[in-house]
Amino acid sequence: MQSAVKRVSRYLEYISLVFLLLVFFCVLIQIIMRNFFNTGSVVLEELARFSLVSLVFLMIPVLVIDKGHIIVDILIMHLSKRVKRVFEIVTQVVSFGLAVFLLAAIKQVMDKNWSVRTPAMRMPNSIYYIPIIIGIFFMAVGACIDLIEAIKDKERTP
Numbered sequence: 001m002q003s004a005v006k007r008v009s010r011y012l013e014y015i016s017l018v019f020l021l022l023v024f025f026c027v028l029i030q031i032i033m034r035n036f037f038n039t040g041s042v043v044l045e046e047l048a049r050f051s052l053v054s055l056v057f058l059m060i061p062v063l064v065i066d067k068g069h070i071i072v073d074i075l076i077m078h079l080s081k082r083v084k085r086v087f088e089i090v091t092q093v094v095s096f097g098l099a100v101f102l103l104a105a106i107k108q109v110m111d112k113n114w115s116v117r118t119p120a121m122r123m124p125n126s127i128y129y130i131p132i133i134i135g136i137f138f139m140a141v142g143a144c145i146d147l148i149e150a151i152k153d154k155e156r157t158p
Contacts, residue, residue, distance in 0.1 A: 005141060009065040012058045012138065019055040019131075023048050042120040050118075050128060057135030064095070064142035085150060092147035099140035106133060 026048035034040050062068070076087055106129060114126045 002145065005065055005138075005145060008138060009062045009142075012134070013062045015131075016055050016058045016062070019051040019058065022051040023055065026051065046118055046120040046123075050121075050123070054131035057132045060135045061138030061142050064139050064146075085153060088150040089147065092143050092150055095143035096140055096147060099136050099143060102136050103133065103140070106136070 026044045030040055030044050030048070033044075076084055079087070110125065110129060114124065116125050117123060118125075118128060
């Protein structure tokens with residue numbers, strides 16, 4: 001299961017890279033249009049915003065799965081191994097619970113607003129939220145795997 005999750009993590013990372021490049025080119029074109037042609041594009045602004053949101057939410061599970069997210073361990077590094085394990089379990093339960101809560105919240109929003117379209121590109125929310133849902137879902141998967149390994153008292157290597 002871990003190898004499948006790591007493979008998905010790599011795909012999400014590659015997709016995020018595409019979104020990063022899209023943000024870069026949208027902003028670059030906007031700068032050129034505003035400085036040389038005294039005009040801008042609301043479509044490019046919205047596309048850059050969508051790309052940035054997609055980039056952020058698709059990289060969350062990559063960082064969680066690869067254990068590349070920021071870990072503040074100033075307190076934890078002074079605790080015994082057993083207490084560290086308890087902290088790890090609590091952290092993963094909270095992470096998993098947050099992901100489930102966010103997915104439920106997005107479902108409620110989408111129940112009422114799935115067909116609402118963005119102002120400039122006219123993209124429906126059902127498409128706009130896909131990267132967010134994928135990112136949060138795989139964050140939950142990564143937290144669940146880490147929780148199981150913390151309970152088994154094994155440390156997963158990135």
